[in-house]
Amino acid sequence: DLLDQLLEAEQLKIGDRADETFSQLKGNTLVLIFSIVICAVVGLTLVFMVNRNVRRGLHEVVHMADEIASKNLLVPDMEYLEHDEIGRLSSSMNRMKWNLQSMMEQIMNTSSLLADESRKLIGFTSYVGKGSREISVTMQQLSERSKDQADTSSQLVLRMEHFTQR
Numbered sequence: 001d002l003l004d005q006l007l008e009a010e011q012l013k014i015g016d017r018a019d020e021t022f023s024q025l026k027g028n029t030l031v032l033i034f035s036i037v038i039c040a041v042v043g044l045t046l047v048f049m050v051n052r053n054v055r056r057g058l059h060e061v062v063h064m065a066d067e068i069a070s071k072n073l074l075v076p077d078m079e080y081l082e083h084d085e086i087g088r089l090s091s092s093m094n095r096m097k098w099n100l101q102s103m104m105e106q107i108m109n110t111s112s113l114l115a116d117e118s119r120k121l122i123g124f125t126s127y128v129g130k131g132s133r134e135i136s137v138t139m140q141q142l143s144e145r146s147k148d149q150a151d152t153s154s155q156l157v158l159r160m161e162h163f164t165q166r
Contacts, residue, residue: 057086
């Protein structure tokens, strides 16, 4: 009978320990689930923040590209302080804008110079045209005088022939 009592006491201890282990397992499972939920919330929050930061930077780059495409080179430079891909892209966009502005200034300077030289050429052409007209008038006058002189010489020859025949 003592053996049955000992066996029954041990079985009760084993049952108590099993219940204790099961309740610890439930507690650990709850802690694990709670930790997973916390990690998921923190992870999603970080992903959302990074996504928002990247989208904001890309939005600024796209806005600058749209402004340059619509021929607005007075769009302000991008100020993106990170050294990631968006930072490199923004500095490339700034350099592209500066190069386009420089090219436009060179084209405007060249156009102005060309306009000035064209005005000078038009003035010279006008001057040369006036000189050509004066030369033409002078040549016509010389031609008329030569004809008159030839007519006079012909008449003189006829008179001389007429005089020599008498």
